[in-house]
Amino acid sequence: DVKVTQSSRYLVKRTGEKVFLECVQDMDHENMFWYRQDPGLGLRLIYFSYDVKMKEKGDIPEGYSVSREKKERFSLILESASTNQTSMYLCASSPAPTGTYGYTFGSGTRLTVV
């Protein structure tokens, strides 16, 4: 089974902190994605990556950056955390092209910024 592992299930950070969310997949997938999920707003794409060292902005990249130094790892960085970044963050991966199973998601990180 494909596994996508997110380093933390719950995180509490202070406003202004730099926050790193880590995601690792073990099936040699080319594509990796970061979404945030909020009630009533659904999944919104923050950033995605098609290859090592490549990144593309999604719909809501402001306040975030990403890093993909190795194929299996895709990190989401909150440069200076703010309370409006309190959310559930979901990482996903897929082969390229996406294929008939779409994404495999990690279990999510619920981030609270206080």
Add this chain to the structure above:
Amino acid sequence: GQNIDQPTEMTATEGAIVQINCTYQTSGFNGLFWYQQHAGEAPTFLSYNVLDGLEEKGRFSSFLSRSKGYSYLLLKELQMKDSASYLCAVSPNQAGTALIFGKGTTLSVSS
């Protein structure tokens, strides 16, 4: 623009049948996915349709009409464990562009 619409909430009783609709308007189309997401958990894959028609998988079936930009997920013999959010997502093209997700339909199954 890209848009996917699905009802926000639905309720049903155990043993019943429920149909969750999804309409989409996207710049391209290379398949439609349905995911199930229980509260506090990650979405999990349910089905994929790329050609018109019905795909059946046990108690779950998914239908696609590309000309109408329409899909539905049909859940039969509902069980309490089917209480979850159901996400409709479209792949806009073959190049692997990120999936576009609807906001999800929360289904509550009561006894």
